[in-house]
Amino acid sequence: MIKTIFKKKWIKWLFYTISGFLFFSICFYVSIYFGFWGKLPDKEELSSLKQAEATQVLDKDGHMIGKYYIYDRQPISYEDLPQHLIDALVATEDVRFYEHDGVDNTSLLRVFFKTILLRDKSSGGGSTITLQLAKNLFGRKKYKLFSTVINKLKESFVAKRIEDIYSKKEILTLYFNTVPFPDNTYGIESAAQKFFNKSTHQLTLSEAATLVGTLKANHSYNPRLFPERSQLRRDVVLQQMVKYGYLSAHRSNQTMSQPIVMDYQYFNHDLGLAPYFREEVKKELINILEKHKKPDSSTYDIYNDGLIVHTTLDYKMQILAEEAMKEHMQVLQNDYEKSFGSAAPWKNNKDLVQNAIKSLKIYAIYKEQGLTEAQIEDSLSAKKDIELFEWSGNITQKISSLDSIQHYLKFLNTGMIAIEPTTGAVQAYLGGIDYRYFKYDHVSQSERQVGSTFKPFVYTTAIENGIKPCSYFSTKEITYTNLDNWTPKNASEQNDPYLNFTLEKALSNSVNTIAVKVLNKVGIPKVVDQVRKLGITATLSEEPAMALGTDGIKLKELAGAYASYVNEGKSVKPYYISRIEDKNGRLIASFEPEIAETPAYNDYTRQVLLEMMKSTVEQGTATRLRTTYNLKNDIAGKTGTTQDNKDGWFVGITPNLVTITWVGNDNYNIGFKTTALGQGANTALPIFAKLYQKMNLDSTFDPITKSKFEESSKEVLKDMDCKPEKRDNFFKRLFGKKKKKKRF
Structure with a gap:
């Protein structure tokens, strides 16, 4: 009978065709299994899965402020996954997850008959969570022929091996740590942080369903780009949870009635909180890691090794500093452009x-x-x-x-640094107005002329070398014949040639002529030596104009020097990183504050200068802190304005925070049109003032805002108890008129 059947040609042809197809299929299947189309990961490799992980940058309290990554990934454990997140995933992506061994044969049969034969697109797919995990872990390759079939078969082999090695809980954890979400985000923790500014375990049902919903199509269901479409997809996830018994219809309806509320966090290089600070930390981190190796002697990779970088930054203060800067600079920019009009x-x-x-x-x-x-x-x-x-x-x-x-x-720019004066720990850092468009960092890179903020160093040297605080100096303008007839000028209200100020009055009112005279009396070499003791390494001109701040100094060096006035005369070096850990929490490196071993001057000098700078706020060039901004805090300070109003400065000193602020145009050829607009009290001081206004409203900052200066010694108060100014008597006015020229 069989021989008779096989005598028919078409039956023989059909038999050989089917046999050949089966033989080819078996060989094809075996070739994939044995790695002919690319080696399959073995059990040993699968047992030690390693994924690229983002380096996290944390503030002083552990709040994340940024990441360094190629793929934004941040692993978590199973215990961090809320049950409604797991239920949403299983209900949407793989309802028989707990029943199959990596490949869901029931789903595959459904796909074959309904989707392929009957063309029913609503029948769903045959992929499982484990298959998707295999795809996430090892990706797909392109082949000239049968790419889809080869990749899916490879994934099925890998999926079965994964199921042999890992428990269902471990597979879910691996999946959630590797699955891609929108905006180049990998892993649920990174997605939760990016889209909702919270950890995975804090995700609400709505937020969990939203993120699970994006897995169907990362771009199309991105809640940042397509909120309405994303919400519809979220509702589908919730309905799936109801369908498979993971959620009640009542709770589903309640959740669907709520809009998706995001708190999107930009962790990429140009956006987000403190981008200039993060860039500076990255530079320093790379240098540090060159000196530290892994236990196996290999080099750390900040983009893949999941390091944890603890910094000194105060997250909340940084937010307020950026707000203060934006509020002021927007108004100042408008006034600046208006002042020039058509002559810009x-x-x-x-x-x-x-x-x-x-x-x-x-x-x-x-x-x-x-x-x-x-x-x-x-x-x-x-x-x-x-x-x-x-x-x-x-x-x-x-x-x-x-x-x-x-x-x-046309744009004005700014730089601001706020440090803890006893340690140098950087609490807030503004390198410019917007990192996307202005990459130049005015804290760590810029060396602009510091103007009158240099004067306290001249007066410090004078007091340290025996000049008494109540010594009087004439405001009279002097022409120095040996300096090309250079004549330092004062503001118009300080041009009385017969007026004499004490050092306190001269500094608080920023009198140029007296600053130069004090420098002349104490000597340039001594001032330079004093500045070096304060940790300033910038090149100094060592000329008389130095007293007026014609030299450029970086903000962070200036901050470290000014910290000495509330740190027992010791300067500090501002620093950003407190410690670095690997992804398992093992300490790689830690850092201690760099504080000068010895005071740069004695405590008498320190107290005198602090009293002088308090006067700057109470009755000098910074009085608008009290009158305009109504600040009641204990504050000492110094304003600064350079020639042609090109740089505006303010130094704000409180017992537990030292802040330096600069404002100017990046192009040094463009200054402010008028001194009234361009002076430091109008350009730089308001950023400090607005920051403190905001901090005063938050009890978190009470240790800073409510701190008080210690009372100066009786000796200091006695030595400063004198009339701030006096006029020359009749005979001195009569015979002193001719003394308008001299040699320096």
């Missing part, structure tokens, strides 16, 4: 614009290519869509690179 230098000064063009990298590239000036200008004149920074909200316009240069030339 960024619009009318062709040389200014040309010099800015020549500083561009693209200009240097064009030059190397041999383009002429006309060709370069023509290339830079091509219009394209460019996003532009504006305080009122970024805008996109079709403009040329030349237009963009003019646009950015």
